[in-house]
Amino acid sequence: MLENREGQAVPQVTFNTRQNNEWVQITSDDLFKGKNVIVFALPGAFTPTCSSTHLPRYNELAQVFAENGIDDIICLSVNDPFVMDAWAGDQSAENISMLPDGNGDFSRGMGMLVNKADLGFGDRSWRYSMLVRDGVIEKMFIEPDVPGDPFEVSDADTMLNYLNPEAQPPKRITLIGKPGCSHCTRAKAALNERGLKFEEITVGSHGVSLATLHAVSGRGTTPQIFIEGEHVGGADELEAWLAAQ
Incomplete structure (x- = not known):
């Protein structure tokens, strides 16, 4: 059962990332303390729904989110940093912070680590989004626990509507x-x-x-x-x- 953790602190995790071709360790506090942050988590970089809709729309609406008080937008996936960096470049996702949860530690702490061995993926994150204020989860949008890869509620427009129903997304x-x-x-x-x-x-x-x-x-x-x-x-x-x- 996927657990809604609204009102709880995010898991305390250290992430191994790559910056300027160097290994850099980033903690949960580095990412969330004193900030308003949106996280959207997905099953994998370069996968169809993630590449065609989930990531691009958050990137597209980043300025509107900033105008509504959001300091950062994080895309999290159980992939290594090399894959996440390559995907960001392929998607021109300059407005998104790519976060590799390589060992699944954060996803496990969130209760969102699921096994997709039937697809040859191993353990991956369930698809969800959340609004985190100063390290505490204010709102979560968790995709329904059904077979396949549902994508109904963790999209960027749903999150924007929660933040400000009057916000006007940019025209496409x-x-x-x-x-x-x-x-x-x-x-x-x-x-x-x-x-x-x-x-x-x-x-x-x-x-x-x-x-x-x-x-x-x-x-x-x-x-x-x-x-x-x-x-x-x-x-x-x-x-x-x-x-x-």
């Missing part, structure tokens, strides 16, 4: 452009001036072609901008959209 913006496109440069400058972060997809890389661009936007020119999944259009339409906000 995608810009499809190509090298040497002056209108793409103008569109990116307009977004940057507003402090709006965006995903940039470049035609000609990673299998994205002009045919792909036309298929998703109905147009063959760049840039094409999508906001919250809705097609806005090119640089002129983007500037009009921004002016209307």
Whole structure:
């Protein structure tokens, strides 16, 4: 039975981490004492749900969490520090502190260490998230104890809604452009001036072609901008959209 430990102190553990190619030991007090910290724990680096949704959304909402009093966001997994560092680089997770619980000591202390030998994983952390204030767990969102890898309550949006139901997550913006496109440069400058972060997809890389661009936007020119999944259009339409906000 997975135990909710709200109101209790986090386990006192020493983590072996890597910083600047050196071994560095970090304690629970180093991570949590005098701070407001979000922890989201997951079964493994590079695994599908963890890579496609869990980690990216916390990274995406990091600024909003900071605006609501959060000092740090920690991603914890029972993996070694080399794997966690490689995953952070692969995900461009610059807003997240990656915490390798290599021996599972923290997960065991939380009562969240589970055996996934059927998948060849051995002991891993159950998926959950928690808000920790000055070393004491205020809130936990624990995934239901059912077979598989449920992902229903430990997501970033659920945590943000708990912290501040009125908080406004940043809009998801995608810009499809190509090298040497002056209108793409103008569109990116307009977004940057507003402090709006965006995903940039470049035609000609990673299998994205002009045919792909036309298929998703109905147009063959760049840039094409999508906001919250809705097609806005090119640089002129983007500037009009921004002016209307």
